[in-house]
Amino acid sequence: MMPGPPRRTLRVRHATPLGAAMIAAIAASASLDPAPVVAAIYGVDSRRVHPVGDYETQLAEMSFAVVPTARIRPEPGRPGFLAIRGSPASDEFRLCDSEPYASAVSVAVCSALLVKPSLAVTAKHCVRDGSDTSIALVRSQVIRDEFRTMGPRGYLVPRSSVFLPGNDLVEVHEVPHLDIAFIGLSRDADAASPLPLCDLGHSPSWLVGAGHSLGVALTLYDAHVGLDSPGSTLFFASADASVGASGGGLIDATAGCVAGIFLGGRRDFALQPGGCNRSRVYPRRESGERILGGDSVRDALSTIAD
Secondary structure, three states, X not given: OOOOOOOOOOEXXXXXXXXXXXXXXXXXXXXXXXXOOOOOEOOOOOOEOOOOHHHHHHHHHOEEEEEEHHHEEEOOOOOOEEEEEEEEHHHHHOEOOOOOOOOXXXXXXXXXXXXXXXXXXXXXXXXXXXXXXXEEEEEHHHOOOEEEOOOOEEEEEEHHHEEOEOOOEXXXXXXXXXXXXXXXXXXXXXXXXXXXXXXXXXXXXXXXXXXXXXXXXXXXEEEEXXXXXXXXXXXXXXXXXXXXXXXXXXXXXXXXXXXXXXXEOOOOEEEOOOOOEEEOEOOOOOOOEEEEEHHHHHXXXXXXXX
């Protein structure tokens, strides 16, 4: 049993279920590639762990990891801290040894972004249709110090940086017809003030995203908006992100606003000789990653009560 104040019920506002085709597409974007052996790297991998500039730093401070509660436990002898246990990304995704972050501990299943002091947004498929016990939010900035405890590897994080269901997560607002959900927090996140959502008609060509690709500690990555983007509601980009990044935010670092929320897209891995996987990194001219525009996030936000 997790420590904390008396539990409250996490209320869930259910929306129209996602269509079968969309669910299948989302599942495919986060699955291992069953295709024949192919080349994996087509472009330059831009993933990095150190923010550059004020806006990237603020984006990192606004970010959360979406972590299954089954991975979170009290750590004996460390009051005020919780252990988040996981396994190397190489084991989780059968990565080749030479892959970036292959040896890092994987704990997150998705990412989330703070949009108000006590409200976060993530991809709807990340909250498992409103389950009130399956996930917690953990501030991304504290998932960094790996440790071992009784064998398993993981991260030791302050209890104050973990938002648990029943104690700290009060309500999930599932947005009809869009793959996003807002998660209400019972207390403000001790983070930087959220960046504004980009204005209607904003058309960036280059973005910076932040998310827990491969479930490991937060990485930042570049995203180039594709020419085939239909508009501000949903646009496509070439993004150096993979499974675990869904629900994370992307900013226009020039304008200093949140341009969208990463939903997923093309397959993440390509099978290599010997049976291991390598990350697919698409060149700038390629697109296919789905990003929900900041305009749509703002419109959805206006429909829920404070």
